[in-house]
Amino acid sequence: MTTDDCIIIGGGPAGLTAAIYLARYHLRVRLFDCGSSRAAMIPCTRNHAGYPDGIAGKELLARMLAQAEKYGVHREGNRVERLRLDVDALALETADGAYRARAVLLATGVVNHRPRHLLPEVHDPALERGLLRYCPVCDGFEVTDKKVGVIGTGEHGTREALFLRSYTRDVTLVAPEAEHALDPACAAKLDEAGIARVNGPCGDYAIEGDRLAFDTARGRMAFDSVYPALGSRIRSRLAIEAGAKATDTGCLEVDDHQRTSIPGLFAAGDVVKGLDQISHAMGEAGVAATTIRNMLDEQRPLRR
Numbered sequence: 001m002t003t004d005d006c007i008i009i010g011g012g013p014a015g016l017t018a019a020i021y022l023a024r025y026h027l028r029v030r031l032f033d034c035g036s037s038r039a040a041m042i043p044c045t046r047n048h049a050g051y052p053d054g055i056a057g058k059e060l061l062a063r064m065l066a067q068a069e070k071y072g073v074h075r076e077g078n079r080v081e082r083l084r085l086d087v088d089a090l091a092l093e094t095a096d097g098a099y100r101a102r103a104v105l106l107a108t109g110v111v112n113h114r115p116r117h118l119l120p121e122v123h124d125p126a127l128e129r130g131l132l133r134y135c136p137v138c139d140g141f142e143v144t145d146k147k148v149g150v151i152g153t154g155e156h157g158t159r160e161a162l163f164l165r166s167y168t169r170d171v172t173l174v175a176p177e178a179e180h181a182l183d184p185a186c187a188a189k190l191d192e193a194g195i196a197r198v199n200g201p202c203g204d205y206a207i208e209g210d211r212l213a214f215d216t217a218r219g220r221m222a223f224d225s226v227y228p229a230l231g232s233r234i235r236s237r238l239a240i241e242a243g244a245k246a247t248d249t250g251c252l253e254v255d256d257h258q259r260t261s262i263p264g265l266f267a268a269g270d271v272v273k274g275l276d277q278i279s280h281a282m283g284e285a286g287v288a289a290t291t292i293r294n295m296l297d298e299q300r301p302l303r304r
């Protein structure tokens with residue numbers, strides 16, 4: 001079995017940026033991606049620098065993949081099932097075979113929890129029309145002075161509602177299931193900011209005109225935009241099972257050079273603790289790729 005210089009797991013903004021860098025360092029790179037980048041859900045990103053009129057997430061990914069392919073990277077549409085530290089390399093398994101690499105970059109991202117009872121046939125068109133949003137940092141600007149609902153509770157829901165309050169006066173925090181679970185400190189902050197609170201359960205979602213409507217304990221409510229604040233699943237299982245250190249929530253811990261606690265295993269993007277943004281994912285990937293290049297060069301000088 002040949003040993004690749006580097007295997008990248010994940011073909012979102014982090015994985016594709018690393019692929020471009022590593023291929024341009026003349027390294028032998030393999031890229032596995034099972035095709036569920038969060039960036040593909042973005043109807044139009046307007047905070048990513050360099051695109052004054054915004055760009056659709058799928059278009060950005062297609063451009064990045066084309067750039068990586070130009071330097072010889074081939075995206076393999078397989079899911080990596082297992083990762084472990086072998087004697088002198090890292091070993092990976094997909095449904096189709098086994099692979100080895102001197103370095104591995106994990107760029108597997110996260111998956112947002114969706115509101116229960118929000119069916120794909122409502123979810124997807126609502127997302128496309130900006131009636132449903134997942135990232136206030138990304139697109140809070142777009143809801144300036146609009147009527148906004150935040151589905152969530154506790155500290156996380158409170159933080160998200162307060163963040164959105166800097167864009168609009170009209171923010172309502174709706175408990176996803178039944179009654180809000182808010183400690184007095186959260187309740188006081190919400191009151192001070194004039195954020196309304198409504199109990200759940202939320203259900204029977206539908207697009208009604210230009211709004212997303214759903215049932216609450218206070219009857220049917222409709223919003224210009226709704227932000228679920230329900231947390232996410234961090235796709236770090238492969239690394240954690242291989243023994244990598246992670247935070248309580250499952251984000252991988254890395255040093256300033258994106259090195260995990262496992263020798264030769266690097267991580268970048270949303271799967272690492274930090275700002276879940278395209279620019280951040282790309283920056284971390286550039287650092288990881290260059291550290292990988294330098295590590296390989298130290299092990300065996302890279303020469304043409």
Ligand SMILES: Cc1cc2nc3c(=O)[nH]c(=O)nc-3n(C[C@H](O)[C@H](O)[C@H](O)COP(=O)(O)OP(=O)(O)OC[C@H]3O[C@@H](n4cnc5c(N)ncnc54)[C@H](O)[C@@H]3O)c2cc1C
Pocket residue numbers: 009010011012013014015032033034035036037038039040041042043044045046047048078079080081107108109110112133134135138139235238268269270271276277278279281
């Ligand atoms: C609705 C929405 C709007 C957003 N808007 C913006 C915005 O405007 N600006 C902005 O900066 N950010 C935005 N974001 C956040 C942005 O999408 C993420 O920060 C970014 O995609 C993170 O890149 P990543 O490469 O770390 O992960 P991802 O893009 O999620 O890519 C991870 C990839 O890894 C693959 N993968 C996972 N596990 C495996 C495995 N075992 N084997 C093989 N492949 C695997 C997945 O299929 C996926 O393709 C938005 C997110 C959402 C959901």
